[in-house]
Amino acid sequence: MGALPKGFLWGGALAANQCEGAWNVDGKGVSTADLFTAGSVNKNRVYTDGVLPDTYYPCHDAIDFYNRYKEDIGLFAEMGFNCFRTSINWTRIFPVGDETEPNEAGLRFYDDMFDECIRYGIQPIVTISHYETPYGLVEKYGSWRSRKMIYFYLRFCETIFKRYKNKVKYWMTFNEINAVCFIPEISTGIRVAADEDFDAVTLQAAHHMLVASAKAVKLGREINPDFKIGMMMLYLPVYAETCNPKDQLEAMETAARHYYFSDIQVRGYYSNKAKKYLESIGVRIKMEQGDTEALKQGTVDYIGLSYYHSTVATGRPNAEYSSGNAIKSIKNPYLAESAWGWSIDPIGLRITLNNLFNRYQIPLFISENGLGADDIVQESGIHDDYRIDYLRQHISAMKDAVALDGVDLIGYTTWGCIDVVSVSTGEMKKRYGFIYVDRDNEGKGSLVRRKKDSFDWYKKTIATNGEDL
Numbered sequence: 274m275g276a277l278p279k280g281f282l283w284g285g286a287l288a289a290n291q292c293e294g295a296w297n298v299d300g301k302g303v304s305t306a307d308l309f310t311a312g313s314v315n316k317n318r319v320y321t322d323g324v325l326p327d328t329y330y331p332c333h334d335a336i337d338f339y340n341r342y343k344e345d346i347g348l349f350a351e352m353g354f355n356c357f358r359t360s361i362n363w364t365r366i367f368p369v370g371d372e373t374e375p376n377e378a379g380l381r382f383y384d385d386m387f388d389e390c391i392r393y394g395i396q397p398i399v400t401i402s403h404y405e406t407p408y409g410l411v412e413k414y415g416s417w418r419s420r421k422m423i424y425f426y427l428r429f430c431e432t433i434f435k436r437y438k439n440k441v442k443y444w445m446t447f448n449e450i451n452a453v454c455f456i457p458e459i460s461t462g463i464r465v466a467a468d469e470d471f472d473a474v475t476l477q478a479a480h481h482m483l484v485a486s487a488k489a490v491k492l493g494r495e496i497n498p499d500f501k502i503g504m505m506m507l508y509l510p511v512y513a514e515t516c517n518p519k520d521q522l523e524a525m526e527t528a529a530r531h532y533y534f535s536d537i538q539v540r541g542y543y544s545n546k547a548k549k550y551l552e553s554i555g556v557r558i559k560m561e562q563g564d565t566e567a568l569k570q571g572t573v574d575y576i577g578l579s580y581y582h583s584t585v586a587t588g589r590p591n592a593e594y595s596s597g598n599a600i601k602s603i604k605n606p607y608l609a610e611s612a613w614g615w616s617i618d619p620i621g622l623r624i625t626l627n628n629l630f631n632r633y634q635i636p637l638f639i640s641e642n643g644l645g646a647d648d649i650v651q652e653s654g655i656h657d658d659y660r661i662d663y664l665r666q667h668i669s670a671m672k673d674a675v676a677l678d679g680v681d682l683i684g685y686t687t688w689g690c691i692d693v694v695s696v697s698t699g700e701m702k703k704r705y706g707f708i709y710v711d712r713d714n715e716g717k718g719s720l721v722r723r724k725k726d727s728f729d730w731y732k733k734t735i736a737t738n739g740e741d742l
């Protein structure tokens with residue numbers, strides 16, 4: 274018997290806005306992701322108020338998955354995927370966001386794309402909202418600042434739950450829901466003004482999202498009791514810099530900011546720790562009657578998580594933070610880093626899975642993991658042995674968590690199984706894929722797909738259920 278259970282879900286993950294392109298066709302509206310310019314590791318992406326002339330927006334065309342999905346899914350099938358995680362672009366279904374009737378052309382696209390997956394025995398796994406919100410809802414209501422969003426989100430959920438109830442079983446309500454508290458623009462399109470209380474704005478928005486998620490879980494179960502509806506969080510194990518209790522306390526506090534979300538979505542209520550935290554920063558969440566009940570009734574079936582790197586917390590005042598990691602962290606001297614400064618920590622994945630499973634005792638799903646690297650195309654091929662190395666070590670750590678620690682893990686989807694636009698920088702050259710896409714940071718290139726060396730390696734990994742790495 275191997276380490277991983279039979280029927281383990283193997284595949285890759287994408288997000289609609291980072292792969293589809295076709296940003297303004299077949300009735301699609303403008304989403305927040307359509308308004309982020311290209312950036313780089315040293316230059317932040319700019320979130321513009323409407324589409325500006327003479328400005329390059331990488332998600333407008335992305336990798337044209339909208340028109341090329343058949344070829345791409347064919348390649349996923351060749352690797353042996355039995356699942357494929359992607360998201361539904363909200364603005365294809367409700368272009369402004371507050372319409373009463375959905376856009377049929379948008380619904381049809383996902384019907385066709387899911388059918389293509391199913392034809393190959395690949396089950397689609399759907400993130401309902403992955404880092405894009407209809408810009409119409411930002412302009413009219415201020416995005417998730419407004420409670421009205423719960424209503425629009427649920428209408429979106431009801432539409433897609435009913436339409437795809439026989440095609441999709443696994444759903445995730447929001448991608449990396451905890452990100453609303455540190456990157457609200459990217460995560461939900463919320464702009465926080467300099468004179469506003471950042472925590473008050475984002476935590477109130479988070480409350481609306483948490484209630485919406487819980488209500489979506491309940492609604493989904495009514496529509497199809499076989500649905501499995503999960504939360505999805507960005508998870509980073511937080512190490513203390515030393516055994517100094519002050520560092521340990523800081524690590525505990527940092528981790529608590531992330532558990533804030535999963536505690537509510539898994540257990541169904543704000544923990545005492547969360548309440549005390551809110552008190553300590555002087556934030557009062559406006560709740561309405563029925564919210565407490567809704568949170569209780571909408572606890573999730575599983576936890577989806579993205580894992581890229583770990584972080585280090587210190588109690589030292591004026592510590593120097595390392596710039597690369599997505600989240601504030603000091604440098605870990607024991608770990609190597611990617612070219613984008615993200616630490617590489619496979620053991621951290623085993624720790625992550627243990628932390629989450631021991632805390633919640635519900636199934637886990639690694640819905641993102643991978644290495645962003647600038648791949649070089651050579652005549653002899655694309656030799657991404659560094660990616661194979663990264664994935665081999667992480668899969669091995671994940672197997673240890675299952676076989677040695679008893680973690681209940683249902684699946685693993687690598688991030689960006691085909692190269693897509695990077696969220697943090699808007700670059701194309703931060704590539705994660707097994708499949709190379711000929712497109713550069715300026716949007717030039719033929720969009721032709723090429724297999725990298727990691728393609729055959731992942732195929733073998735899946736064929737042996739992770740035994741032959």
Ligand code: BGP
Nearest residue numbers: 288448449645694695696697698
């Ligand atoms: C996660 C997001 C993804 C993805 C990934 C890699 O936070 O859910 O959408 O892009 O990070 O990040 P990046 O694209 O910045 O390298």
